[in-house]
Amino acid sequence: MHFVIIPSGAERVCSETSPWAIDGEPDFERRRASMKGLASTSQVMTALERGIEGGGISRGQALLLIEHAELSSLLRAAAAVRDRSKGRTVSYSKKVFIPLTHLCRDYCGYCTFRADPAADGQPFMTSQEVLAVAEAGRRAGCKEALFSLGDQPEAIFPEARAFLRKQGFERTLEYLAAMGQLVLDQTGLLPHSNPGLMPAVDLRRLKESNVSLGLMLEGASPRLWRAGGPHWKAPDKVPSLRLQTIEDAGRLSIAFTTGILVGIGETAEERVDSLLAIRDLHEKYGHIQEVIVQPFRAKPGTRMALAPEPSTEDLQRTLAVARLIFSREMNIQSPPNLLSGDYLLLLEAGINDWGGISPITKDFINPEAAWPQISLLAEKTAGAGFVLRERLAIYPEFSSRPGFVDARVQSCLQKLHGEGGYARN
Ligand code: SF4
Numbered sequence: 001m002h003f004v005i006i007p008s009g010a011e012r013v014c015s016e017t018s019p020w021a022i023d024g025e026p027d028f029e030r031r032r033a034s035m036k037g038l039a040s041t042s043q044v045m046t047a048l049e050r051g052i053e054g055g056g057i058s059r060g061q062a063l064l065l066i067e068h069a070e071l072s073s074l075l076r077a078a079a080a081v082r083d084r085s086k087g088r089t090v091s092y093s094k095k096v097f098i099p100l101t102h103l104c105r106d107y108c109g110y111c112t113f114r115a116d117p118a119a120d121g122q123p124f125m126t127s128q129e130v131l132a133v134a135e136a137g138r139r140a141g142c143k144e145a146l147f148s149l150g151d152q153p154e155a156i157f158p159e160a161r162a163f164l165r166k167q168g169f170e171r172t173l174e175y176l177a178a179m180g181q182l183v184l185d186q187t188g189l190l191p192h193s194n195p196g197l198m199p200a201v202d203l204r205r206l207k208e209s210n211v212s213l214g215l216m217l218e219g220a221s222p223r224l225w226r227a228g229g230p231h232w233k234a235p236d237k238v239p240s241l242r243l244q245t246i247e248d249a250g251r252l253s254i255a256f257t258t259g260i261l262v263g264i265g266e267t268a269e270e271r272v273d274s275l276l277a278i279r280d281l282h283e284k285y286g287h288i289q290e291v292i293v294q295p296f297r298a299k300p301g302t303r304m305a306l307a308p309e310p311s312t313e314d315l316q317r318t319l320a321v322a323r324l325i326f327s328r329e330m331n332i333q334s335p336p337n338l339l340s341g342d343y344l345l346l347l348e349a350g351i352n353d354w355g356g357i358s359p360i361t362k363d364f365i366n367p368e369a370a371w372p373q374i375s376l377l378a379e380k381t382a383g384a385g386f387v388l389r390e391r392l393a394i395y396p397e398f399s400s401r402p403g404f405v406d407a408r409v410q411s412c413l414q415k416l417h418g419e420g421g422y423a424r425n
Pocket residue numbers: 104105106107108111112113114149150151196234236
């Protein structure tokens with residue numbers, strides 16, 4: 001029997017497979033266990049050798065490795081490729097989190113960030129509030145202003161339309177561009193926005209104030225979008241639309257952050273195919289600055305409150321295969337706060353970036369998971385044999401690449417730029 005979502009919240013109907021195994025697909029762990037023994041050791045060894053060469057692996061090899069490789073061999077291969085290209089440096093960005101609006105027209109099954117309009121609340125942060133948070137971030141040494149927000153709330157909420165109209169805008173993305181410009185001009189922080197789907201006209205406008213932009217692909221499988229799935233009632237999570245935004249960003253030479261969400265009901269093949277879809281676009285445009293591999297975390301009060309979370313091994317396997325798929329140049333990131341005390345295990349799987357860490361604001365997307373203190377992160381990273389370095393919201397390899405940084409952003413970028421393209425101390 002397939003799972004059924006009870007809209008009122010955290011209930012589920014018992015099923016023979018995981019409730020998040022859509023259309024009867026067994027979940028990732030069970031599928032891997034059932035496939036054990038079907039691949040020959042020599043095929044797996046060949047795939048590992050190809051991966052260690054660092055030039056990228058094929059779809060077939062990625063599938064073999066994610067499902068059949070012995071974990072320690074897979075991790076060693078990914079770590080070796082990372083060490084050869086990135087050395088023992090792990091980066092992070094000191095950021096302040098600006099949740100411009102929690103209103104969103106989508107209803108993703110795992111999200112606690114989104115909200116419908118409340119009688120006593122305003123739909124968006126005002127420009128004064130935005131500046132106050134950004135300024136507090138600047139004083140705390142942040143260099144990135146991360147704008148995170150719901151997707152196109154004006155499409156369904158009159159409250160959003162009324163607020164925007166009062167400020168002289170029709171659309172959230174126009175207001176976002178104005179707030180990014182304000183923060184850049186008034187504080188010198190480098191904006192990085194993550195507003196959901198962005199048509200080309202908005203990408204172009206946002207590039208005038210943002211040093212980079214982001215949109216998680218999450219998953220390339222349309223299956224996740226079907227009724228009852230994690231992306232049910234989320235029109236902005238149609239994979240082809242998200243791939244279109246990522247492609248448009250490539251055409252416009254925008255340093256772009258994307259990635260996948262692990263454990264929301266996708267199969268191993270779909271996970272690999274999502275990574276390959278990102279690789280295809282990067283091979284075409286060369287604009288993906290980092291790939292995030294983020295584990296799903298079940299949150300009370302959501303439709304997926306009782307859905308199983310991916311295991312640490314599952315996450316490590318996916319990260320390691322991502323490292324081998326993307327070869328040596330790509331920055332691979334996984335956030336430390338989602339693995340609690342075990343986050344050093346992520347380093348074993350070939351990552352070279354911890355993502356954005358805020359010394360003053362919480363992780364609004366995962367409010368239950370506090371970021372580690374930066375000093376503690378540095379200490380633990382060093383204990384594992386790595387050096388923690390602060391980067392900017394644009395990675396060193398993109399910040400001096402012709403055409404990637406708008407002239408209006410350049411002067412602020414130069415002030416924050418330090419040795420090797422990392423953040424100035
Ligand atoms: S995950 Fe993003 S798009 Fe989905 S409901 Fe939450 S804010 Fe909206």
